[in-house]
Amino acid sequence: MSDEELRRAALAYHAEPRPGKIGTEVYKPSESSRDLSLAYSPGVAEPVRAIAEAPERAYDYTNKGNLVGIVTNGSAILGLGDLGALASKPVMEGKALLFKRFADIDCFDIEVNADTPEAFIDTVARIADTFGGINIEDVGAPACFEIEAALKARCSIPVFHDDQHGTAICVAAGLVNALALQEKRLEEVKLVCLGGGAAGTACLRLLRAMGMPKEHITVVDRQGVIHDARGPLPSYKAEFANTTQARTLADALAGADVLIGVSGANLLSADLLASMAPRPVIFALANPDPEIRPEAARAVRDDVIVATGRSDFPNQVNNVLCFPFIFRGALDVRATDINEAMKIAAVEAIAALAREPVPAEVLAAYEGVATLSFGPEYILPKPMDPRLKDAVAGAVAKAAVESGVATRALASS
Numbered sequence: 001m002s003d004e005e006l007r008r009a010a011l012a013y014h015a016e017p018r019p020g021k022i023g024t025e026v027y028k029p030s031e032s033s034r035d036l037s038l039a040y041s042p043g044v045a046e047p048v049r050a051i052a053e054a055p056e057r058a059y060d061y062t063n064k065g066n067l068v069g070i071v072t073n074g075s076a077i078l079g080l081g082d083l084g085a086l087a088s089k090p091v092m093e094g095k096a097l098l099f100k101r102f103a104d105i106d107c108f109d110i111e112v113n114a115d116t117p118e119a120f121i122d123t124v125a126r127i128a129d130t131f132g133g134i135n136i137e138d139v140g141a142p143a144c145f146e147i148e149a150a151l152k153a154r155c156s157i158p159v160f161h162d163d164q165h166g167t168a169i170c171v172a173a174g175l176v177n178a179l180a181l182q183e184k185r186l187e188e189v190k191l192v193c194l195g196g197g198a199a200g201t202a203c204l205r206l207l208r209a210m211g212m213p214k215e216h217i218t219v220v221d222r223q224g225v226i227h228d229a230r231g232p233l234p235s236y237k238a239e240f241a242n243t244t245q246a247r248t249l250a251d252a253l254a255g256a257d258v259l260i261g262v263s264g265a266n267l268l269s270a271d272l273l274a275s276m277a278p279r280p281v282i283f284a285l286a287n288p289d290p291e292i293r294p295e296a297a298r299a300v301r302d303d304v305i306v307a308t309g310r311s312d313f314p315n316q317v318n319n320v321l322c323f324p325f326i327f328r329g330a331l332d333v334r335a336t337d338i339n340e341a342m343k344i345a346a347v348e349a350i351a352a353l354a355r356e357p358v359p360a361e362v363l364a365a366y367e368g369v370a371t372l373s374f375g376p377e378y379i380l381p382k383p384m385d386p387r388l389k390d391a392v393a394g395a396v397a398k399a400a401v402e403s404g405v406a407t408r409a410l411a412s413s
Contacts, residue, residue: 014090020093021090021093021094021096021097022093022096022097022100022107022109025106047061047062056407058129059132059334063106064129064130064131064132065132065331065334066104066105066106066132066331067105067106067107067108067130067131067132067133068099068105068106068107068108068131068132068133068134068135068327068331069107069108069110069124069127069128069130069131069133069134069135070092070095070096070099070107070108070109070110070135070137071110071112071120071124071134071135071136071137072085072088072091072092072109072110072111072112072136072137072138072139073085073088073111073112073113073114073120073138073139074086074087074088074111074138075138075139075140075143076138076139076140076141076144076163077091077138078091078138078287079287079288082140084113085111085112085113085114086111086113088111088137088138089109089111091137091138092109092110092111092137092138093109095107095109095135095137095162096108096109098320098323098324099135099323099324099327102320102324102325102383102388102389103324103325103327103328103389103393104328105324105327105328105331107135108130108131110124110127112124117143117146117147117150120139120143120147121146121147121150121151121154124151125150125151125154125155128151128154128155128156128157131157132157132158132330132331132334133157133158133159133160133327133330133331133338134151134155134157134158134159134160135160135161135162135323135327136148136151136159136160136161136162136163137161137162137163138163139161139163140198141197141198141201141236142234142236144161144163144164144198145198145201145236147161148161148164152337156336157336158327158330158335158336158337158338159337159338160323160326160327160338161198161202162319162322162323163198163199164198164199164201164202165202165206165326165338165343166319166322166323166326167199167202167203167262167285167317167319168199168202168203168205168206168207168343169206169321169322169326169343169346169347169350170317170318170319170321170322170350170380171203171260171283171285171307171317172203172206172207172210172347173321173346173347173348173350173351173354173380174283174307174315174317174351174379174380175207175258175281175283176347176348176351177351177354177355177374177379177380178281178305178307178376178379179258179281181305181374181375181376181379182257182279182280182281182303182305183279184257184279186207186210186211186212187211187212187213188216189212189216189257189258190216190218190255190256190257190258190277191204191207191212191216191217191218191256191257191258191259191260192217192218192219192220192249192252192253192256192258192259192260193217193218193219193220193240193259193260193262194220194249194259194260194261194262194263194267194268194291195220195221195260195261195262195263196219196220196221196226196236196237196240197262199262199285200219200260200262201236201237201239201240203260203262204217204219204240205239206340206343206344206347209340209343209344210344210347214240214242215242217240217242218242218244218246218252218256219237219240219241220248220249220252221237224247224248224249225244225246225247225248225249225251225252226238226240226241227241227242227243227244227246227247228241228242228243229243249267249272250271250272250275253272253273253275253276254275254276255275255276255277256276256277256280257276257277257279257280257281258280258281258282258283259276259280259281259282259283259284259291260283260285261282261283261284261285261286261290261291261292262285262286263286263291264286264291265286265289265290265291266289266291266292267286267291267292268282268284268291268292268297269292270296270299270300273292273297273300273301273304274300274301278303279303279304279305280301280303280304280305281304281305281307282297282304282305282306282307283306283307283308283317284297284306284307284308285307285308285309285317286309287309287310288310290308290309290310290313292306293308293313294306294308294313294314294315305376305379307379307380314377314378315377315378315379315380316380316383317380318380318383320383321350321380321381321383321388321392322346322350322392324389325346325388325389325391325392325393325396326338326342326343326346326392326393326396328389328392328393328396329342329346329392329393329394329395329396329397329398329399329400330342330396330397330400332393332397332410332411333397333400333401333406333407333408333409333410334406334407334408335397335400335405335406335407336405336407337405338396339400339403339405341399341400341402341403342396342399342400342403342405344399345395345396345398345399346392346395346396348395349391349392349394349395349396350380350381350388350391350392352391353381353385353387353388353391353392354374354378354379354380354381355374356374356387357373358371358372358373358378358382358385359385359387361386362382362384362385362386365382365384366382366384397410398410
């Protein structure tokens with residue numbers, strides 16, 4: 001499909017036969033006057049009184065427990081940049097579609113015209129009681145760090161910035177499997193992160209929580225290596241500043257085992273890749289054009305494992321492997337937070353699923369794919385794998401209970 005064909009098809013998809021992608025479902029009877037008297041006045045007064053007396057009863061009498069608010073200010077829309085809140089609405093509706101399609105979670109998309117982080121935080125915090133969880137989407141760094149931290153502090157429901165943590169969970173799951181195939185250990189490898197923004201920072205924080213030493217991590221941004229003699233640095237970059245003589249990407253990559261690229265197209269040259277350690281792992285996540293294309297990487301060396309963000313290459317890092325099921329697990333036990341234990345549980349569940357035999361129904365969903373099995377070109381499950389819901393959501397819910405943030409027990413199977 002040419003770029004022009006894609007443009008026309010995408011616009012037609014969103015416009016016809018009804019504009020948009022999501023709507024409201026009525027799932028209670030509404031055919032008789034009695035039904036309406038229960039749905040609205042006078043019957044609706046009874047759950048109102050019950051919730052006023054005990055706010056937790058909102059989970060019993062409303063859809064709060066299966067409702068996520070997808071909130072944005074449109075400051076970092078996909079790779080398009082800051083185009084404003086309203087322009088982000090198709091993306092937010094798309095996110096809602098994915099929540100419903102993969103985890104049967106209802107969503108409202110909320111586009112907030114806010115000039116400051118404080119205004120955005122205050123708006124979302126004031127409406128948070130409507131929801132069982134908040135998904136922050138397409139909010140740029142560094143404001144996203146402040147916004148997420150403040151909302152987590154002010155809200156009694158899970159708050160999750162998918163651009164950070166969804167990416168981190170998928171990268172970590174893929175890295176666990178890639179390192180196993182390359183016969184390396186997370187605690188021992190040398191890692192370079194190309195890009196010092198929200199996604200890269202979240203990846204590194206999660207990998208550190210899983211056991212990777214800080215001194216094994218080098219971050220490279222537009223100004224070069226982030227090191228402790230360079231300053232001043234914002235706190236989220238200073239967090240990963242090490243004592244090192246490396247100053248350039250070439251310095252950092254010499255002998256490195258892993259590159260996580262969350263930066264721009266074609267930044268990993270053949271010479272740089274050749275300088276890495278034996279059996280390297282590359283996550284080239286810039287979209288639509290990665291830091292290096294898989295075929296270009298394999299032309300340089302045959303011992304490399306490459307993952308990208310693209311569906312037309314093997315090993316796609318796709319957040320839909322994660323975010324619907326993180327929230328499904330959190331909502332199922334009415335968690336008050338999505339914590340590190342829950343993220344690591346998701347990592348382990350996703351990684352484990354990729355090692356299982358792939359059922360025929362998954363293969364049928366991908367045209368031209370006759371077989372899939374754990375190996376250098378299959379380190380992550382496919383998004384259409386129906387086993388993800390039970391595997392990931394179940395692991396997340398269990399971790400929520402065990403880490404003390406669940407407010408109800410796991411349902412018995």
